[in-house]
Amino acid sequence: MAIKDYLRQRYFPHMWCPGCGHGIVLNALIRAVQGMGLDKNDIVMTSGIGCSARISGYVDFHTLHTLHGRALAFATGVKLSKPELTLLVPMGDGDALAIGGNHFIHAARRNIDITAIVMNNRIYGMTGGQFSPLSGIGKKATTAPYTTIDSNFDVVKMAVASGATFVARTTAYHVLEAVDLLQKAISHKGFSVVEILSQCPTHYGRKNKEGDASSMMEFQKSKTGKLGSKALEKDPTLIPRGIFVDDKDASEYCSAYDKIIETAMKGR
Amino acid sequence: MARLKLKEHVINREWCKGCGICVHFCPKKVLELDSDEKVVVVRPEDCICCKLCELRCPDLAIEVLSTDDVPAAPASDDDSQDDSNEQ
Numbered sequence: 001m002a003i004k005d006y007l008r009q010r011y012f013p014h015m016w017c018p019g020c021g022h023g024i025v026l027n028a029l030i031r032a033v034q035g036m037g038l039d040k041n042d043i044v045m046t047s048g049i050g051c052s053a054r055i056s057g058y059v060d061f062h063t064l065h066t067l068h069g070r071a072l073a074f075a076t077g078v079k080l081s082k083p084e085l086t087l088l089v090p091m092g093d094g095d096a097l098a099i100g101g102n103h104f105i106h107a108a109r110r111n112i113d114i115t116a117i118v119m120n121n122r123i124y125g126m127t128g129g130q131f132s133p134l135s136g137i138g139k140k141a142t143t144a145p146y147t148t149i150d151s152n153f154d155v156v157k158m159a160v161a162s163g164a165t166f167v168a169r170t171t172a173y174h175v176l177e178a179v180d181l182l183q184k185a186i187s188h189k190g191f192s193v194v195e196i197l198s199q200c201p202t203h204y205g206r207k208n209k210e211g212d213a214s215s216m217m218e219f220q221k222s223k224t225g226k227l228g229s230k231a232l233e234k235d236p237t238l239i240p241r242g243i244f245v246d247d248k249d250a251s252e253y254c255s256a257y258d259k260i261i262e263t264a265m266k267g268r
Numbered sequence: 269m270a271r272l273k274l275k276e277h278v279i280n281r282e283w284c285k286g287c288g289i290c291v292h293f294c295p296k297k298v299l300e301l302d303s304d305e306k307v308v309v310v311r312p313e314d315c316i317c318c319k320l321c322e323l324r325c326p327d328l329a330i331e332v333l334s335t336d337d338v339p340a341a342p343a344s345d346d347d348s349q350d351d352s353n354e355q
């Protein structure tokens with residue numbers, strides 16, 4: 001199937017600003033799905049609220065545009081009732097780890113077969129550039145005109161500590177790597193997290209003088225390093241990219257639940 | 269791998285927002301923005317069909333057709349969805 005058949009073309013051009021990294025995540029995601037030959041009628045995408053969450057309007061899968069921070073709860077409901085479907089949950093950093101932080105850690109702890117994609121632009125784009133739990137210390141935002149004093153979460157460490165059984169990180173710049181990691185995450189049976197560093201030139205870029213979309217993507221290129229690479233070994237301040245956890249043996253939630261049903265129904 | 273040969277760049281001017289990402293990262297400087305801030309192909313003969321412009325376009329506005337590609341079939345448009353968003 002052609003790439004464009006996975007899109008709801010009637011809603012294009014989309015609502016994202018020129019150069020927004022979220023569009024590249026959309027591009028990578030539909031290519032990942034196409035490459036795997038998945039039937040779009042077997043995919044359900046649930047999303048919350050944010051510029052990032054608007055992605056669910058543009059893909060021609062089954063989609064649920066739900067509540068801020070709660071996309072994983074909706075996805076859990078869908079998956080438990082129809083375990084044969086593939087669940088994709090793209091989220092902004094605020095959606096996933098501020099308002100939705102609790103849902104995130106508990107979905108990971110259960111190891112339910114869902115692919116969470118954190119579109120991390122380190123800011124609340126939709127509401128005008130407030131700092132998020134991913135901004136980090138010393139960043140400018142509308143709510144931090146004199147720079148932030150809050151430490152940031154590390155999405156990867158958070159996902160690993162919470163029990164996610166596939167955890168990876170890449171960037172919008174590294175789009176081929178993003179396609180590959182998304183395919184591995186979707187194939188994985190269990191809770192997968194792929195963090196994709198994305199750019200918001202309109203708010204984060206402008207406030208923090210990182211320039212236009214291309215120059216923000218140059219940062220994604222120069223300030224990250226592949227796990228196991230010489231570059232990362234030489235400069236440990238680089239943000240690592242690659243696969244951090246890939247545990248194929250852990251028990252998946254829907255399978256475990258099926259066993260409970262079997263036990264409970266014994267003799268009936 | 270056989271070397272791909274360029275057929276054409278298919279550019280959707282309605283969708284292109286002139287962000288310049290494809291222009292900036294093209295390894296062969298094949299692309300430029302015109303006076304309407306839309307992408308145009310200025311040096312097609314230099315294109316190596318790496319397709320990175322297509323992959324990195326946030327607006328899915330550029331497609332690189334090469335010798336072994338089949339042209340994209342027309343997309344389906346069979347459902348409707350309330351796209352209103354009160355946020």
Ligand SMILES: Cc1ncc(C[n+]2csc(CCOP(=O)(O)OP(=O)(O)O)c2C)c(N)n1
Pocket residue numbers: 049050051052053068091092093094095096099121123124125126127132200355
């Ligand atoms: C319950 C609730 N609280 C707050 C909001 C306002 N709100 C909308 S989007 C958003 C944050 C979006 O940031 P992020 O999730 O990082 O996504 P981005 O827009 O940067 O892609 C907030 C706080 C809301 N819609 N609902």
Ligand code: SF4
Pocket residue numbers: 015016017019020021022051052121125126199200201202203
């Ligand atoms: S405000 Fe930022 S995150 Fe939202 S569409 Fe614009 S660039 Fe993207």
Ligand code: SF4
Pocket residue numbers: 019283284285286287288289290291306307324325326327328329330
């Ligand atoms: S990357 Fe896409 S939207 Fe940006 S200038 Fe190129 S074709 Fe246009």
Ligand code: SF4
Pocket residue numbers: 293294295296297298299314315316317318319320321322332
């Ligand atoms: S396919 Fe590669 S070489 Fe050709 S225009 Fe696109 S980025 Fe440039």
